[in-house]
Amino acid sequence: xxxxxxxxxxxxxxxxxxxxxxxxxxxxxxxxxxxxxxxxxxxxxxxxxxxxxxxxxxxxxxxxxxxxxxxxxxxxxxxxxxxxxxxxxxxxxxxxxxxxxxxxxxxxxxxxxxxxxxxxxxxxxxxxxxxxxxxxxxxxxxxxxxxxxxxxxxxxxxxxxxxxxxxxxxxxxxxxxxxxxxxxxxxxxxxxxxxxxxxxxxxxxxxxxxxxxxxxxxxxxxxxxxxxxxxxxxxxxxxxxxxxxxxxxxxxxxxxxxxxxxxxxxxxxxxxxxxxxxxxxxxxxxxxxxxxxxxxxxxxxxxxxxxxxxxxxxxxxxxxxxxxxxxxxxxxxxxxxxxxxxxxxxx
Numbered sequence: 001x002x003x004x005x006x007x008x009x010x011x012x013x014x015x016x017x018x019x020x021x022x023x024x025x026x027x028x029x030x031x032x033x034x035x036x037x038x039x040x041x042x043x044x045x046x047x048x049x050x051x052x053x054x055x056x057x058x059x060x061x062x063x064x065x066x067x068x069x070x071x072x073x074x075x076x077x078x079x080x081x082x083x084x085x086x087x088x089x090x091x092x093x094x095x096x097x098x099x100x101x102x103x104x105x106x107x108x109x110x111x112x113x114x115x116x117x118x119x120x121x122x123x124x125x126x127x128x129x130x131x132x133x134x135x136x137x138x139x140x141x142x143x144x145x146x147x148x149x150x151x152x153x154x155x156x157x158x159x160x161x162x163x164x165x166x167x168x169x170x171x172x173x174x175x176x177x178x179x180x181x182x183x184x185x186x187x188x189x190x191x192x193x194x195x196x197x198x199x200x201x202x203x204x205x206x207x208x209x210x211x212x213x214x215x216x217x218x219x220x221x222x223x224x225x226x227x228x229x230x231x232x233x234x235x236x237x238x239x240x241x242x243x244x245x246x247x248x249x250x251x252x253x254x255x256x257x258x259x260x261x262x263x264x265x266x267x268x269x270x271x272x273x274x275x276x277x278x279x280x281x282x283x284x285x286x287x288x289x290x291x292x293x294x295x296x297x298x299x300x301x302x303x304x305x306x307x308x309x310x311x312x313x314x315x316x317x318x319x320x321x322x323x324x325x326x327x328x329x330x331x332x333x334x335x336x337x338x339x340x341x342x343x344x345x346x347x
Contacts, residue, residue, distance in 0.1 A: 076176050108231050198291070297326065
């Protein structure tokens with residue numbers, strides 16, 4: 001395979017010596033969770049759960065209605081409100097073939113059923129694609145209770161195994177966002193021209209001591225948009241709003257869309273990149289697929305507030321090179337919004 005676009009980052013990543021599933025199988029129902037996975041901060045946060053419906057419902061977004069002139073103004077306003085208030089929304093009627101989604105879910109489930117040695121997609125030196133952890137982990141840093149498979153699906157020449165990418169309806173979402181923001185759509189789309197799409201498949205084994213581990217540490221996504229597919233029906237996504245954690249209820253057939261750091265910066269803070277995390281179920285595994293859309297590393301525009309928005313006020317974020325931004329994100333050790341906050345002006 002040709003050298004990865006991530007070679008340009010020159011960031012040290014670690015491979016995963018053993019899968020978390022192996023650890024989970026080893027400790028069973030009576031063993032102790034290894035200290036490096038024990039997360040004391042879970043008990044310090046209050047998770048708000050609506051017992052009436054199983055979790056906090058995200059605002060819905062309907063792609064079909066957005067394309068319908070009779071509904072588009074109202075639906076685009078709802079889209080903007082969701083991006084400003086929550087940074088997340090459920091996307092229904094998204095146009096992805098149901099049969100294709102079911103096949104993807106079946107393939108993913110089958111992959112994680114394989115023995116560890118058969119998941120023959122180990123991360124190469126200085127690479128990012130493969131099975132394992134994908135952030136820099138000092139020895140003292142706690143690990144997440146998750147096995148990850150990371151693949152680059154766009155541009156096509158970067159694909160390592162022919163994995164099918166999501167249909168590019170994210171471009172349509174960007175167009176609707178441009179309308180809501182009152183900016184020229186090419187100004188927004190131009191940042192993502194020749195965009196990079198990558199896929200992270202997450203497997204969270206169950207853990208009888210679920211209150212001691214985290215599936216994914218609290219973080220924001222260092223991208224433009226993230227599209228999340230729930231492979232099975234196990235709930236575990238939580239988002240942080242106003243200092244409290246909210247459990248997100250799964251909506252059958254929907255994708256969960258969230259604003260990433262880059263989109264918050266481009267909108268000069270109007271849209272919010274919200275902290276989120278994954279918690280573990282004591283009895284059932286959880287599997288998700290997240291597709292990330294971001295500018296290519298070759299982008300010359302840089303990551304900074306759109307000029308049209310600056311006509312209405314001062315810049316709240318620095319403008320940085322895409323490579324610099326990406327390198328900084330991957331070395332920030334998944335510490336909530338810390339990296340995004342460091343890019344703010346006057347902070």
